[in-house]
Structures are given as C-alpha cells and as structure tokens.
Ligand SMILES: Nc1nc2c(c(=O)[nH]1)N[C@H]1C(S)=C(S)[C@@H](COP(=O)(O)OP(=O)(O)OC[C@H]3O[C@@H](n4cnc5c(N)ncnc54)[C@H](O)[C@@H]3O)O[C@H]1N2
C-alpha cells in the first residue's frame with residue numbers, strides 16, 4: 001500500500017483549521033520571494049550560481065574541421081580498397097599538430113601526418129588512424145580503407161553559431177562551467193549566492209568549547225543552520241547568540257541587514273509570551289507572520305520581511321526575508337530543509353533545492369500524531385528505510401545517524417513494517 005506524501009485526505013488543508021498545511025506554507029513563502037538582482041561574475045566566481053541569461057555559442061563549435069585521432073589526413077579515394085595484403089602507399093608531405101594555425105593543402109595521392117584536434121588540411125576528406133598504418137615518416141603504408149569523414153570532427157558538429165547552449169535558470173555546475181568556457185565566455189550574468197545571516201536566540205545558550213553549568217546547553221542551531229546554508233552553495237554568516245532580551249532582538253537583526261539577503265533565527269517563537277522574544281519583537285513590526293504548520297517536528301513557524309520602516313531603517317527599497325525557525329534543533333533542521341531550501345533557490349531564480357523524494361519500504365513501525373505530517377529521522381538503504389529511535393524534537397543524537405526523512409501523512413497515526421512511504425533524501 002502506498003501513502004503519497006502530497007495527495008490524499010487532509011493534504012491540502014488540515015482537520016484543525018488553525019494549522020496551515022506544509023504546502024500552503026511553502027506557497028506563501030515562495031509568493032513573497034523575489035530573485036536577487038543579476039550580476040556579471042567571472043566563471044570561477046560564478047560556479048554554483050544560477051544563470052540569469054542564456055549562454056549562446058559565439059562561434060560554431062568546433063570552429064574548424066579537425067581530426068579526432070592521431071593519424072594521417074588523406075583523400076578517402078586514395079585509400080579505397082586498401083588492405084593488409086594490398087596497402088595503399090602515400091608520400092607524407094608534412095605534419096600538423098594541435099594548435100598549428102598554418103595553412104596546409106593536401107595534394108591528391110599524398111598524406112599529411114595529423115594529431116588529434118589539429119586542423120584538417122584543405123583537400124583532405126578523411127583521417128586514417130595511425131593504428132591502420134605502418135606509422136611511416138617519408139611515406140606511409142595504409143592497411144585499411146576509410147570512408148570520407150572518417151575521424152573528422154566538422155565545424156559546427158557540436159553546436160551551430162548562435163545556438164543556445166545554457167538557458168537562464170540553469171545552475172552552473174562543473175559541466176555547465178565547461179560549456180560556458182567552451183563558448184568563449186569569461187564572465188556570465190548570474191543571480192549571486194544569497195548571503196544568509198544566522199542568529200540563535202536564548203538565555204540558555206552557551207558557546208561550544210566553554211564550560212556548561214546546569215540550566216545551560218551548548219548552541220548547536222546556529223552552527224547547524226549555517227552549515228545547512230553552505231550545503232546549498234549560499235554564503236552563511238553566523239552571529240553570536242542573541243540573549244532573550246525583547247529590546248535587543250530588533251537591533252541585533254537590524255545590525256545584520258546590511259550583509260543579508262536572508263535572515264534566519266532559531267528559538268523564541270512558541271507560546272512563551274514575553275520569553276519568546278523573537279515572536280514578541282517581530283509581531284510589533286507587523287511584517288512577519290507567525291503560524292502553526294501541521295507537521296511534526298517544526299510546528300511553530302514565522303516568515304516575513306524586515307527592513308521596511310520599523311527595523312533597519314533602510315526604507316522600502318530593501319526588504320530582507322526572514323525565517324524564524326523553532327528552537328528545538330530537529331525542528332529547526334527539518335524546517336530549514338522544507339522551507340528555507342526552496343526559498344534559497346527562489347532567491348536565485350531557480351527551483352532546484354527541494355529535497356529529492358523516493359519511495360521505500362518501512363522495516364519497522366512508524367507513529368505520527370493525528371492531523372500532522374511527520375518527518376521521522378530514518379536510515380535509507382536501497383529500497384528499505386528504518387525509522388531511528390529517539391524521534392523527539394530535542395533528540396539530536398538520532399539526527400547524526402539519519403540520512404533521510406520518512407514522511408508519514410497527516411491522516412495516518414501508525415504504519416506497520418512493510419508499508420511503502422515517501423522518503424526525503426537528506427543532503
Ligand atoms: N505551551 C507550549 N509550549 C511549546 C509549544 C506549544 O505549542 N505550546 N510548542 C513546542 C514546540 S513544538 C516547539 S518546536 C518549541 C519551539 O520553541 P521556541 O521556538 O520558542 O524555542 P525555544 O523555546 O527557545 O527553544 C526550544 C528548545 O530548543 C532548545 N534550543 C533553542 N535554541 C537552541 C540552539 N541554538 N541550540 C540548541 N538548542 C536550542 C531550547 O533550549 C529548548 O529546549 O516549543 C515547544 N513548546
């Protein structure tokens with residue numbers, strides 16, 4: 001039996017009207033995000049960015065007829081019928097190396113030694129690989145006939161002049177960088193890597209590496225989210241912990257606006273009233289919406305923009321999107337993967353950062369609260385997936401062992417081993 005993650009009872013809206021579905025929340029986020037302005041970057045810097053223009057072939061590729069093998073440029077007619085018993089013998093009149101820009105002409109009845117990538121001489125219509133010959137210097141014996149065009153790479157055989165090689169919206173991986181360079185491009189217009197500032201909030205937070213006293217924990221969220229940002233190719237700046245001081249939150253955010261295309265906070269967004277300082281401070285602004293999403297973990301969420309009026313004083317021309325993720329580490333992690341990754345792609349004019357999904361068979365039972373879609377930490381091994389023990393939102397140990405999130409739909413509360421589930425593959 002298959003339990004689809006996005007189709008089925010309760011997927012679009014939830015039984016409890018006060019909760020948003022995962023899809024409603026994702027749509028609201030994407031609707032509010034505009035791509036960053038394009039910039040021209042040199043290829044080495046553009047790697048990993050998303051193209052904001054089409055890249056076309058400035059010239060035909062290749063731009064000249066050339067040899068695909070080390071051998072001899074010939075006229076096919078001169079080696080017709082050649083065989084081991086009755087080789088064709090041709091005088092060798094020269095040699096053309098790759099990069100040689102000289103002008104050569106093949107005289108019928110002769111051969112010119114030629115290297116892979118070297119220009120085909122005028123008058124030649126085929127290349128005989130050296131393996132088919134005696135590798136002669138002054139003259140060569142050819143033991144096999146060659147069709148016209150043999151081992152020849154014709155001008156335009158890869159791409160025609162003006163042909164679109166890469167389309168706007170394509171992320172520049174190594175392969176695409178190679179194409180842009182082959183098209184002669186030194187720089188390309190891309191959406192730059194988003195700069196993301198990560199802040200964790202909470203009086204209980206202590207810097208890792210410093211001693212712990214009862215009542216305190218080491219801050220893991222800011223390191224985790226900054227690392228998750230970098231895993232997408234974006235730039236992350238981690239700001240030191242922001243204490244639970246309602247008056248301190250907006251100034252701390254404001255200070256970061258100058259270097260941020262996106263802000264991410266963790267903590268301080270549940271029901272703790274004035275203790276939940278992020279929610280309290282941003283609610284005042286009126287440009288950030290707090291809601292509950294029908295999922296587990298990651299129920300309390302906030303998203304909006306800052307920079308208009310209240311915080312930042314930068315005016316309406318610079319509005320920086322902000323995510324306020326829940327403080328429980330696993331909640332923050334899952335929220336990042338589901339909501340922030342697509343937003344980072346949207347800032348780059350792309351839609352390629354959502355986690356890939358596969359189907360797998362549960363090796364053990366899985367439980368989920370009614371009306372909420374669970375994302376359970378699991379280990380995916382081929383077509384089987386095993387839910388890990390320790391699924392509460394603070395249980396970070398199982399996060400370290402997981403390579404996947406098992407999706408249990410809103411309308412299920414328990415699934416037996418053997419059921420098929422959707423599984424999101426973690427980066
Ligand atoms: N009465 C209610 N209480 C809670 C509710 C609720 O609906 N009603 N929701 C719970 C859920 S679900 C979540 S998730 C959390 C979200 O809480 P906050 O976003 O306000 O986060 P905090 O209260 O600041 O912290 C929660 C938890 O996470 C630990 N934490 C926070 N920051 C970090 C960090 N940087 N590194 C490591 N751990 C961190 C913090 O110590 C808390 O244990 O609220 C529930 N409560």
Ligand code: MOO
Pocket residue numbers: 295296297298299300326328331393
């Ligand atoms: O929804 Mo909270 O995110 O369980 O821990």
